[in-house]
Amino acid sequence: MPDSSIEGGAYNYAYLDEQTKRMIRRAILKAVAVPGYQVPFGGREMPLPYGWGTGGIQVTAAIIGRDDTLKVIDQGADDTTNAVSIRRFFAKVADVATTTSTEKATITQTRHRVPETPLREGQIIVFQVPIPEPLRMLEPRETETRTLHALSEYGVMQVSLYESIARFGRIAKTYNYPVMVNDRYIMSPSPIPKFDNPKLDRSPALQLYGAGREKRIYAVPPYTPVKSLDFDDHPFEVESWTECCALCGSRESFLDEMIVDDAGKRMFICSDTDWCERRR
Amino acid sequence: MSGALLSAPILSSRGLTKRFGSRIACRDIDFDLWPGEVLGVVGESGSGKTTLLNCLAGRMTPEAGTITYDSATYGPVDVHGLSEARRRLLSRTEWGFVNQDARDGLRMGVSAGANIGERLMAVGARHYGDIRRTAADWLDRVEIEQARLDDRPTTYSGGMRQRLQIARNLVSKPRLVFMDEPTGGLDVSVQARILDLLRGLVGTLNLSAVLVTHDLGVARLLTHRLMVMQGGRVVEDGLTDQVLDDPQDAYTQMLVASILPV
Numbered sequence: 001m002p003d004s005s006i007e008g009g010a011y012n013y014a015y016l017d018e019q020t021k022r023m024i025r026r027a028i029l030k031a032v033a034v035p036g037y038q039v040p041f042g043g044r045e046m047p048l049p050y051g052w053g054t055g056g057i058q059v060t061a062a063i064i065g066r067d068d069t070l071k072v073i074d075q076g077a078d079d080t081t082n083a084v085s086i087r088r089f090f091a092k093v094a095d096v097a098t099t100t101s102t103e104k105a106t107i108t109q110t111r112h113r114v115p116e117t118p119l120r121e122g123q124i125i126v127f128q129v130p131i132p133e134p135l136r137m138l139e140p141r142e143t144e145t146r147t148l149h150a151l152s153e154y155g156v157m158q159v160s161l162y163e164s165i166a167r168f169g170r171i172a173k174t175y176n177y178p179v180m181v182n183d184r185y186i187m188s189p190s191p192i193p194k195f196d197n198p199k200l201d202r203s204p205a206l207q208l209y210g211a212g213r214e215k216r217i218y219a220v221p222p223y224t225p226v227k228s229l230d231f232d233d234h235p236f237e238v239e240s241w242t243e244c245c246a247l248c249g250s251r252e253s254f255l256d257e258m259i260v261d262d263a264g265k266r267m268f269i270c271s272d273t274d275w276c277e278r279r280r
Numbered sequence: 281m282s283g284a285l286l287s288a289p290i291l292s293s294r295g296l297t298k299r300f301g302s303r304i305a306c307r308d309i310d311f312d313l314w315p316g317e318v319l320g321v322v323g324e325s326g327s328g329k330t331t332l333l334n335c336l337a338g339r340m341t342p343e344a345g346t347i348t349y350d351s352a353t354y355g356p357v358d359v360h361g362l363s364e365a366r367r368r369l370l371s372r373t374e375w376g377f378v379n380q381d382a383r384d385g386l387r388m389g390v391s392a393g394a395n396i397g398e399r400l401m402a403v404g405a406r407h408y409g410d411i412r413r414t415a416a417d418w419l420d421r422v423e424i425e426q427a428r429l430d431d432r433p434t435t436y437s438g439g440m441r442q443r444l445q446i447a448r449n450l451v452s453k454p455r456l457v458f459m460d461e462p463t464g465g466l467d468v469s470v471q472a473r474i475l476d477l478l479r480g481l482v483g484t485l486n487l488s489a490v491l492v493t494h495d496l497g498v499a500r501l502l503t504h505r506l507m508v509m510q511g512g513r514v515v516e517d518g519l520t521d522q523v524l525d526d527p528q529d530a531y532t533q534m535l536v537a538s539i540l541p542v
Contacts, residue, residue, distance in 0.1 A: 155402025
């Protein structure tokens with residue numbers, strides 16, 4: 001039913017109709033109950049294109065309420081077009097407060113990063129996922145990948161890591177690095193840099209993952225073990241930099257390399273804008 | 281052989297029947313395969329050889345009959361009564377399957393080492409160095425230069441691909457190997473090398489095997505016992521030399537007589 005008490009009053013509260021939100025919530029509950037398992041849901045058309053966060057925005061719409069505070073980041077930044085648009089969308093249709101502060105947010109919708117500020121209990125982080133199936137590039141058949149998950153047949157995932165070492169001398173995958181959730185399901189952490197993988201492990205916050213095009217939702221409940229796959233003699237490692245952030249001097253955050261003039265001058269800055277601004 | 285005869289058969293089939301609609305591919309097939317034995321299945325195209333092999337390996341479900349496999353871990357099991365999880369576990373630990381076309385049995389997009397290592401990793405091997413050493417060792421055993429370890433099978437010749445497929449299957453030390461025309465489509469000198477290799481491996485690893493072929497020469501070289509199939513039925517079976525030298529059934533006589541003299 002349209003909600004005339006809010007500015008975007010032509011729509012139901014939080015854009016989606018109540019039945020759709022119930023359906024998505026049921027999928028989320030199932031996903032939380034079976035950590036790392038991909039639950040199919042009836043994805044809806046959203047007022048933004050696939051690939052821009054249709055999965056994440058549906059998950060957020062299903063869980064958001066008037067007393068929530070929403071933060072939206074894209075590649076760690078609060079001020080990119082995608083992040084600004086989604087934030088404004090929810091301010092309009094869900095009448096929620098928005099913030100750029102990781103601390104103050106109750107829901108953080110993110111694309112490609114986990115904030116540097118550690119998340120705490122009670123917070124929810126919603127990931128936008130382009131390809132939910134971690135085995136997709138190794139096994140094209142959906143029926144077969146489901147069987148592989150059901151039977152925990154994950155040799156093929158290890159084969160891809162083996163191949164990477166054989167070819168490059170190390171595990172060359174740097175983003176969307178596959179993880180084992182709760183010793184049961186292999187999961188795609190969405191295209192976050194592997195730098196962020198350790199933040200997923202036993203995180204006090206609830207992690208929800210939404211894939212709009214593929215219509216899948218999966219979740220990692222608080223304090224669930226999330227292990228990045230590796231070999232005994234080639235252990236998992238995260239990226240490191242010799243430089244520090246040119247703006248805030250941080251040495252412990254994920255840095256973006258920027259080319260600042262035509263002469264090829266480079267500068268490294270934090271990808272997490274909120275983190276960087278608060279340190280300056 | 282006398283010791284083997286006292287033990288239970290490793291694989292036995294009773295009344296195995298498989299239909300495709302009204303067409304019967306395999307009819308009432310009974311046999312026992314003993315440990316260390318290589319059983320050949322010969323017959324013309326369309327006689328149901330490959331269907332039989334697929335049913336035995338659990339890749340197809342027969343309409344009637346039972347297949348019992350004597351597993352090292354679980355004891356005698358009904359192959360088609362097992363859960364899919366168990367059956368797939370068996371097929372990547374205790375069994376091997378060599379396809380006629382190596383492309384069906386290999387991952388063409390990854391290196392030879394990864395192909396050989398897959399089964400090891402599937403059962404939990406997580407040490408890159410060890411997996412690689414084992415893979416190199418197996419390349420050696422199937423007579424491929426170790427320098428080709430990081431090359432993809434797409435860069436291999438047909439004979440090398442087939443040998444790589446054999447290595448990929450045998451690395452997990454299976455007890456039972458199903459082979460579907462392992463030398464079909466290869467030229468004769470390459471065939472001869474692969475036959476030599478298989479004969480050596482079957483002997484040293486004490487493998488049991490079911491080998492499907494239409495080539496009586498291959499059957500003569502590799503198999504101990506032979507089943508001749510025609511139109512989905514077994515028309516004759518016995519020791520290989522006996523069947524080939526003194527065929528009793530009219531169809532077998534025709535088959536043996538149609539070998540081209542060199």
